[in-house]
Amino acid sequence: xxxxxxxxxxxxxxxxxxxxxxxxxxxxxxxxxxxxxxxxxxxxxxxxxxxxxxxxxxxxxxxxxxxxxxxxxxxxxxxxxxxxxxxxxxxxxxxxxxxxxxxxxxxxxxxxxxxxxxxxxxxxxxxxxxxxxxxxxxxxxxxxxxxxxxxxxxxxxxxxxxxxxxxxxxxxxxxxxxxxxxxxxxxxxxxxxxxxxxxxxxxxxxxxxxxxxxxxxxxxxxxxxxxxxxxxxxxxxxxxxxxxxxxxxxxxxxxxxxxxxxxxxxxxxxxxxxxxxxxxxxxxxxxxxxxxxxxxxxxxxxxxxxxxxxxxxxxxxxxxxxxxxxxxxxxxxxxxxxxxxxxxxxxxxxxxxxxxxxxxxxxxxxxxxxxxxxxxxxxxxxxxxxxxxxxxxxxxxxxxxxxxxxxxxxxxxxxxxxxxx
Amino acid sequence: xxxxxxxxxxxxxxxxxxxxxxxxxxxxxxxxxxxxxxxxxxxxxxxxxxxxxxxxxxxxxxxxxxxxxxxxxxxxxxxxxxxxxxxxxxxxxxxxxxxxxxxxxxxxxxxxxxxxxxxxxxxxxxxxxxxxxxxxxxxxxxxxxxxxxxxxxxxxxxxxxxxxxxxxxxxxxxxxxxxxxxxxxxxxxxxxxxxxxxxxxxxxxxxxxxxxxxxxxxxxxxxxxxxxxxxxxxxxxxxxxxxxxxxxxxxxxxxxxxxxxxxxxxxxxxxxxxxxxxxxxxxxxxxxxxxxxxxxxxxxxxxxxxxxxxxxxxxxxxxx
Numbered sequence: 001x002x003x004x005x006x007x008x009x010x011x012x013x014x015x016x017x018x019x020x021x022x023x024x025x026x027x028x029x030x031x032x033x034x035x036x037x038x039x040x041x042x043x044x045x046x047x048x049x050x051x052x053x054x055x056x057x058x059x060x061x062x063x064x065x066x067x068x069x070x071x072x073x074x075x076x077x078x079x080x081x082x083x084x085x086x087x088x089x090x091x092x093x094x095x096x097x098x099x100x101x102x103x104x105x106x107x108x109x110x111x112x113x114x115x116x117x118x119x120x121x122x123x124x125x126x127x128x129x130x131x132x133x134x135x136x137x138x139x140x141x142x143x144x145x146x147x148x149x150x151x152x153x154x155x156x157x158x159x160x161x162x163x164x165x166x167x168x169x170x171x172x173x174x175x176x177x178x179x180x181x182x183x184x185x186x187x188x189x190x191x192x193x194x195x196x197x198x199x200x201x202x203x204x205x206x207x208x209x210x211x212x213x214x215x216x217x218x219x220x221x222x223x224x225x226x227x228x229x230x231x232x233x234x235x236x237x238x239x240x241x242x243x244x245x246x247x248x249x250x251x252x253x254x255x256x257x258x259x260x261x262x263x264x265x266x267x268x269x270x271x272x273x274x275x276x277x278x279x280x281x282x283x284x285x286x287x288x289x290x291x292x293x294x295x296x297x298x299x300x301x302x303x304x305x306x307x308x309x310x311x312x313x314x315x316x317x318x319x320x321x322x323x324x325x326x327x328x329x330x331x332x333x334x335x336x337x338x339x340x341x342x343x344x345x346x347x348x349x350x351x352x353x354x355x356x357x358x359x360x361x362x363x364x365x366x367x368x369x370x371x372x373x374x375x376x377x378x379x380x381x382x383x384x385x386x387x388x389x390x391x392x393x394x395x396x397x398x399x400x401x402x403x404x405x406x407x408x409x410x411x412x413x414x415x416x417x418x419x420x421x
Numbered sequence: 422x423x424x425x426x427x428x429x430x431x432x433x434x435x436x437x438x439x440x441x442x443x444x445x446x447x448x449x450x451x452x453x454x455x456x457x458x459x460x461x462x463x464x465x466x467x468x469x470x471x472x473x474x475x476x477x478x479x480x481x482x483x484x485x486x487x488x489x490x491x492x493x494x495x496x497x498x499x500x501x502x503x504x505x506x507x508x509x510x511x512x513x514x515x516x517x518x519x520x521x522x523x524x525x526x527x528x529x530x531x532x533x534x535x536x537x538x539x540x541x542x543x544x545x546x547x548x549x550x551x552x553x554x555x556x557x558x559x560x561x562x563x564x565x566x567x568x569x570x571x572x573x574x575x576x577x578x579x580x581x582x583x584x585x586x587x588x589x590x591x592x593x594x595x596x597x598x599x600x601x602x603x604x605x606x607x608x609x610x611x612x613x614x615x616x617x618x619x620x621x622x623x624x625x626x627x628x629x630x631x632x633x634x635x636x637x638x639x640x641x642x643x644x645x646x647x648x649x650x651x652x653x654x655x656x657x658x659x660x661x662x663x664x665x666x667x668x669x670x671x672x673x674x675x676x677x678x679x680x681x682x683x684x685x686x687x688x689x690x691x692x693x694x695x696x697x698x699x700x701x702x703x704x705x706x707x708x709x710x711x712x713x714x715x716x717x718x719x720x721x722x723x724x725x726x727x728x729x730x731x732x733x734x735x736x737x738x739x740x741x
Contacts, residue, residue, distance in 0.1 A: 191634035195443070197543040197566030197605060266428055267544030311522055311552070313542035315565070 002026040008044035013347035014362030025369035028415035032365045051361040052084025052370030054353035056251050058302035058324050075114040077388040079412045079420040081325035084115050084370035090122045091149035097122035097133040099141035106142050114419045118144045123162050127151045135171050145172040152180035163222035176227040177209035186315040188278040192261045201276050206234040214241050226250035230275035232285030239294050249356045252286050253301035254330040269310045269317035270395040297353035300327040304391030322391035329405035369416035378408035435739040438550045438559040439732050441568040442609040454578050456731035473734045474503035477534040481507045484540040490562050494537045497729035522552050529554045543567035558736040566600050572697055573606025575725040583693050591618040593647045596656030597627045603697045612636040622646030626667040643678050647688045655696045658705050671704045681707045693717045
C-alpha cells in the first residue's frame, strides 16, 4: 500500500525536526516524497506524526504466568498507546530459555499482527542463576538480548561467566541492578516505609549491584543494558560508568519518572511496583538524567496484573501496573513539565530507545513505516476501567494521581499497515 | 495530587474506623481517653455491663494468633452487651484458599456491625475498611509492623493516669522499634498529645534513623536514652530476632538494653515503666523492675479494656 499522509506536523526526534509536512510510505518503509505516486491519501488535519514508540520493557502477562495469556489484549493496548515495538522479558511459565519457546511466542505475536514483539531470552537456564542458557540459539531465534528478569543473580561467579560468554559473541545482557539479598522489601527504604511499617528496599540494593556489575563489565568487556534505575545514587554511578567509556545503556520506568513513595498513600496496592517508588530527590535525579541522555530510554514497565492479585494487603499484592497505553502521554507530560521540545520529550521513547536495540526510529526515508498520528493538544484523564490492558490497574488513574495527560493517539501504523484508529 | 480523605474519618471528622493513630487530631484522641475514664468504673461493679452495644455483633477476625489482645477485645465488647464471635481465621478459611476480601464479604453477609482485625501484613485493615459494607466499623487490633492503635491509646491512658500533663514529659521507647506496631502507635500518639521529648532507644539494627522524621530522638545508648525520663516503654523482643543478623544473642541484648534497677535509677525518681506484654523476663526487663514499684504493666492491662470499650462505643455511634 502506497500511502501519503498530508497536512501533518512531522516531529522527528532523530533530527529534531518539528514542522508541517507530508510523509510517504510504501512496502512497509518511509520513502522519498519526490516522484511518489500514492494509492491512498490521508489528510492529517494538522495532527502530529511521529515515529512509533519503542518500549524496552513491557510484559504481555503477569510475571510467572502462562506463556499463552495476554498477547491479544496487551498488543491491542500497545497500539492504542502508539507503541509499535516492544521488548518483553522471559520470566513467563515456561521461562523463555529455549529457542523453540521463542519461536512459539514470535509466531503467536505475528499471528495477532499488531506491534512488533522482541523477546529477551533467559541468561541462565530457568533463570536459576546457575547454568548458562543457550545464548547463541536464543539470539538466532530472535531474542534481542539476554536477561535474568526480576531474578537477581546470587552467584557472582555465574554472572561473571555469563558476561564473559555473552561478550565473546557480542550479545547484549539486560540486567536490572538489584542485589539478591538487599532487595527483598516491598517499598523504598526511608521515612515513608518506616512510618507505614513496610519492609524497605535500601538504595544500596541498587548501588551494590551496580558496583559489582561495572567491575564485571570492566573485566569482561560485555555490553549491558541496565533496566529501570530507581535512585539518584544509581544515576550517579551510571554517569561515571558512561564517562569512563563502559558500553552501557540504561532506562527508567514511567512510574519512577512521575511518582514517589508518598503515592503509596494509605497502602494503595496500585503503587506496589518493582523497583519501588523512591523519594523526591531520586525522581528529580532520574528526570535530569533522562533529559541529559545519561538515561537512554523511558519504558512503560507495563505488567497486566488482574484485580485478584491487587486487592490484597500491600506487601502481598503482585508488583506492577498497566502502563503501555500511558507511555506516550507520560513522555509528553514529562516534556511539558521539564520545558522540553516535543522532539526532545519523545526521543527516549522513540529514537533513543531504538538505538539501544541497534535499530532506527525516525521519519527519514528508509526507516520502517512505524508511525503514530496523534492529537497533541487533547487532554485526557486516565480511568482504570477504560484501559484496554487486561490489568486495569494503574497508580496514574485520575482519582489516585489527579493527573491530566496530554496527547491522544489517532492512528498507529506498523510496517506501513494501519493497526489502530 | 488530589487530597485523599483519611479513610478512618467521615466527612464530619468523626471516627468511623480505628485504623491508625496517625492522622487523628488531638481532640479525637482526648475524646477516646475521656470516654475510657467513664468506663473504668464499670469493671468494678457487681454487674460489669452497660447496654451501649446491645443487639450489635462484633466479629474478632484474627488472621494472626493473639489470645491476649483478642480476649481483651472480647471482654470489652461483652461489657458493652454486644454479641461477640471469635474467628480464628489463621487456621480456617484462608488456609483453604479463600481470599481476605471473600472472607470479609461472607462475614458482612452475616450482618456483622464491627470487625476487630489482627493481620500479619501492614495495611490489611485499610483494605478491609475500603471493601466492607458501609455500616461496618473496622478496628485495627494490630497490622504487621504498622499500627496497633488501641495499644497506643491504652498506653496514653496509662501515662495520663499517672502523669496528668503530656506537655512536660520525656518518654523513652526501648527495643525493637523497627518491627513494632506498638512503638509506631505510641510515637504518633505521644507527638499528637504534645509530648516534647520522645526517644527511640536501641541498636541501629532495630532503631532506624528515619524515626527522626516521625519526631523521635534516636539514641543507641541506653543510659543516655533513659536519663531523666518520666516514662519508659519497654518493647518485647520477639524470639526470632534474638539470634540472627539483627542481634547476636538475647544475653548481649540484655547487657546493653535490658532494664535493670541500676539503669532505671538514671530516670526520674517517679518514672513509670510500661510494657505491652507479654514480657520476656531477663531479656528486655529484669524481674525486679517488672514487679517493682515503678512498674505499671498490670494497670495497663486493666485500662486496656476500658479504652477498647470507649473505641467501640464511639465507633458504633458514628455513621459513614
